[in-house]
Amino acid sequence: MNLSGFRLLQICPVGGARAGELITPHGMVPTPVFLPVGSQGTVKTLTPAEVKDIGFRMVLANTYHLYLRPGIKVVAEMGGLHKFMAWHGAILTDSGGYQVFSLAPLRKVNDGGVTFRSHIDGSEHFITPESIIHFQEALGADIVMVLDECTAYGDSLEKVRQAMARTHRWAERCRKAKKSDDQSLYAIVQGGMYPELRRQSAGYLTSLDFAGYAIGGLSVGEPKEVTLAMVEETVPLLPGDKPRYLMGVGSPEDIVEGVSRGIDIFDSALPTRVARNGALFTGQGRRNISNAVFRRMESPFDPECDCYTCRNFSAAYLHHLFKSGELLALRLATIHNLSFISRLMGEIRSAIMNGTFSTFRDNFLANYKPTDEQARVSQKQKWLESRNRVD
């Protein structure tokens, strides 16, 4: 019996939004799906039971982070990542390519692999496409990713082309290095913001026959139109029967836009990160709970929300917890935002199955006011510069 795979159940005739099922050794995952980010083996502030209760069946963890701390060997000795983090659903591990290129100071890349220094203690490390696959096999993730070379927004055509070519050579080596049949290996399409490179990358990787295809190197500070344009260049060249994963994208409006362009899988730290800053999702956009308007609001933050936070606490109490710097604030806000996303994914999927997705999308986007684009890009830039670890 094949424990891995993807089954398409419905495709919208206009646009190509899809509903399907990912089959993994740790259960079936309905798509489109959003993966909460648990880089260090924990979705920040929550227990695995809470993540499951919110409705998630798959989470993302990060090979770079777990390699540096606690170490791949420790996780393997403790019985693998599922047992270590006590998460019995599916896990997708990112290879850590993005983290090596965005977090590690002093890195040197050549065709063999990457030498880099740890952002934690400065120690020197060397990883290869092969070692990254072996790490992910030792972690025991259900879906694993190739090692890719990531470029920054604004890099030149020539620089991006070279990184893409290396990503292609590494993808092939990852495929050969993979030993386990329990894990699905996904390739990562690169090519920066250059349409012709995106097309080349999709064409080349498709020829190698991976279990799924990710679109990497986006949501790195570019305007939203550019992100979507790159998705539109890439998706038509990917095989229709394989899952498509748009990496690092996860604001509500971007998820809806991505689904309507044929994306099946999303991940992003955005819902949990902005929650910890007090920015909570509503059907009309994000609102900050620290705003004085909530100080005496006896009703829940969102009376229509059925999440644990809104069922049990007033907006005034949540406001008070944030103003007082209480740790419970971060949990309750995280639960709210992840519940919003979980519910959104369920609504998207139902709409696709019922043939009403384009109406759903139009209504959602008409009501949901995204964070001002200029503010968004500058926030993202600030975050990229200031962080000392990805979450």
Next chain:
Amino acid sequence: MNLSGFRLLQICPVGGARAGELITPHGMVPTPVFLPVGSQGTVKTLTPAEVKDIGFRMVLANTYHLYLRPGIKVVAEMGGLHKFMAWHGAILTDSGGYQVFSLAPLRKVNDGGVTFRSHIDGSEHFITPESIIHFQEALGADIVMVLDECTAYGDSLEKVRQAMARTHRWAERCRKAKKSDDQSLYAIVQGGMYPELRRQSAGYLTSLDFAGYAIGGLSVGEPKEVTLAMVEETVPLLPGDKPRYLMGVGSPEDIVEGVSRGIDIFDSALPTRVARNGALFTGQGRRNISNAVFRRMESPFDPECDCYTCRNFSAAYLHHLFKSGELLALRLATIHNLSFISRLMGEIRSAIMNGTFSTFRDNFLANYKPTDEQARVSQKQKWLESRNRVD
């Protein structure tokens, strides 16, 4: 029907350890009892449901903190403190006397009351014994405390005597100011480290007939023998049929020692505060989960513990969460320490009821190795100096 009161069920013939029941408008609370500290209306990191599941039926909140933020009026408008923090068990509010004297910069005391500046924003405030009672009535706590003037460890006999005398005058005013019948008002015995003042204070306050008697002004940096000596001076002078509350005491060994001297109620931020520093209770003493010995420990931190943390996670995972600065670490450690204390209180009570308390105490103290006294005093001193808010 009287919804408030205290019923004694058993007294040990040697030493005087007692088991009883506090009757409150929000349910019966078995004694001896430890109150988890939720100064700002939340037991740090936990939901009310978690606090209840651990086994607690009463928590402590702080009038000083809630007065400054979100404001007594806001809590009252939101339906009172129980509803505001969604805690349906009993609540004891401290008057905030200790916080005014230990946290607020620039305070002036006279017989009328205290003028002080907020440690949050520097704003000036004036409180009186009467206003503190009205605040606690507006919060709706089940047990409320008089306003007391607190002194520091090392203060002179004369200084402590004057503060004690003022505490007595204020206690009488608090009694007169109290309007609600739903709330039990406890007096606070002061007198610093001076046995003769402790005796005077207990004698005077007992003559006024309060619903319960607290021993305040201890656990402020003095050696443990002094704390216990002051308890021994005070307890025999308190009425046998009223509950006795040793404020700010809550290490496992101090609770056992306090119970064996006739104390019924304890509160302390220690179990939750040290948890957030990674110091977890075991039957043999505290151990720090960040210690390298736990890095590869596949078993739970304490295999004999039945708390949520030890039932679900390996010591290695908890170690990893602490080393990685993950917020879930603080929750899981808090759950473990509060579960340890909750279980300890249950065992103490059973032992008293069964007439085996002195054996239980001897066994417990023989196994439990307290934190080195010198380290303890210096840690406490550092914490008293460094904190900018009490928790």
